[in-house]
Amino acid sequence: MIWGIVGIIVLIALICVYYINRIIVLGNRIRNAWAQIDVQLKKRTDLVPNLVETVKGYAKHEKEIMGDVTKAHAAMMKAETPAQKIRAATGLTAALKSIFALAENYPNLKANENFRLLQEQLEGIENKIAYSRQFYNDSVLEYNNLVTTIPGAWFAGSMHRTTMEFLEIQAAERKPVKVKF
């Protein structure tokens, strides 16, 4: 009898520990996932001035596109919160796309070794940004599922944990890139 009660108490304690730890671990994973995105965004931001320098030598008079990239880069440097960073990053993605589309008209630029290397690097980073977002959203989904379903919701409530926001892909990113001549 006494052992039965002890057993039940131990079992309940174990279940509590499991759910509380799970909520903390999954919450940490989301933070880590954001750090991954941040690293890639920073890497990309660091490469932009280099790209601008290279392109300038071949397409000086493309003022508008160059201006867009410089502006987007400046916005990216200023952004501090995750939401600001994501918004700025979307602008930078679009601006970079138009630079690479522009390069199609400048065979000399396209043939430039440095430009090719930068393009490859930036494409790689773009891919990683997409994957790190995907991982972020996967992590958020798992976390939200845990804290909104029973019994996880009971623990989340007492720990003052609520659901987290997904990173939405902004409308601008879905639009095709416009290239003016």
Add this chain to the structure above:
Amino acid sequence: MAHVSFYDQIARNKRNSVLLAVLFGAAVLAFVAAIGWLMVPEFAVLIVLLAGVLVTLDAWWSYKFGDRVVLATVGAKPADPIKHRFLIDSVEGLAIAAGIPAPKAYVYESGEMNAFACGRDPANASIAVSTALLASLKRDELEGVIGHEMSHIANYDIRFATLIAVLVGLAAIVSYMFLRSFRFHDSGDSGKGGGVYIAILIAAVIFAILAPIATRLVQSAVSRKRELLADASGAALTRYPEGLASALEKIGATNKGKEKVSEAVSHIFFVDPNRSPLDELFATHPPLKVRVAALRAM
């Protein structure tokens, strides 16, 4: 849903690895003990101890360095940061998608399109691709293949697979040594034991012949299911099953299935490196058509 089964898969792989290692180690020791007791009773204990030490060393060594051995057998070299930039980027990107540290990327020289992953856990893992695969696949297709290998790493298939490779090799060696030992064992001490002795000896011979076959059967059965699982979770990483499906089709049309690799490691590859008429029983991979159909149905 997908995540739950993913974690289940990891737990199962870790558990099965330990279980398999312990069971197999015990079986080898029991076998050695029985033979030792029959042939040289006075040294039986010593032989068993020696075998125990060897099996433990072998297990530890393969756990620690199994990946390097596998990489060396195909002559894999680290991917070049400039020449193979795209491969490294794909590996890093998909590692991010899977939420694991980026594995090391390797390239090996081969006319057959293939790839594999090895290592003991995600923090100590490598992905190797053949030069033919790098040359013939488009971006989406290569990412599909890398995604497949990445999920082998993320769910600890690689640990289990490395273990199986070592055990298949070990079973072959032990049974070979035993069967050979008959040539040196004359009938001088046939006076003792009589019928029982012969019966046990016959049983041991049958065991020695069957053990390698049995481990091969386990290897192929376990491996085939894993390949389909890795296809599915790899596609979940790239979110584009078609890339992997078309990579498989290309490989099916190009590969001759006559790569010179040991049967003991054939299950770690992306597609079966050897094809034979016995494939129904021993193939380590499901037919390409089945894999493509499963991906297209997603």
